[in-house]
Amino acid sequence: MSRAFVKEGDGALDPLPDLPQSPHPNHVTPRGLAALQSRLHALQTTLAALKSRTDRLDKLPEAAAERDIRYIEARLRTAILRNPATLPLTEAAFGLCITVADEDGTETRYEITGEDEADARLNRITPQSPLARALLGAQIGDEVIWRKPSGASPLTIVKIAHADP
Structure with a gap:
């Protein structure tokens, strides 16, 4: 079999495609903003734990966490805080x-x-x-x-x- 079309990689995964962002303005309540920040922190903690594993053969969980972090960071960047109080x-x-x-x-x-x-x-x-x-x-x-x-x-x-x- 010819190896012309076999991708030789370094074992790393390509980044997963980004999750789609909403086309609507990203209005958030203070509670919603805090939840996004908490979710980002939890994902960053999860990613750090995944990267510190001794057995890192399966890199898909890391790629998924990185994708989710990119999504939450984008949501935080576009957040429009509206305080209903x-x-x-x-x-x-x-x-x-x-x-x-x-x-x-x-x-x-x-x-x-x-x-x-x-x-x-x-x-x-x-x-x-x-x-x-x-x-x-x-x-x-x-x-x-x-x-x-x-x-x-x-x-x-x-x-x-x-x-x-």
């Missing part, structure tokens, strides 16, 4: 918690956060989500329409509050 509670805005009631009167509380902080289990939604777009700018007592794939749902704004730190 300074906002009045007169209308739904980034970083605030909005309690809504559906047609049955069931109340649900949502928090509009940055993309890295969003978590459906905690009802933390991004400003680009259909629900957040419906809520932003609404005031207590306003009815908004949440356009979902299953159909439009009317929601009434019940309360606007600061998020728990």
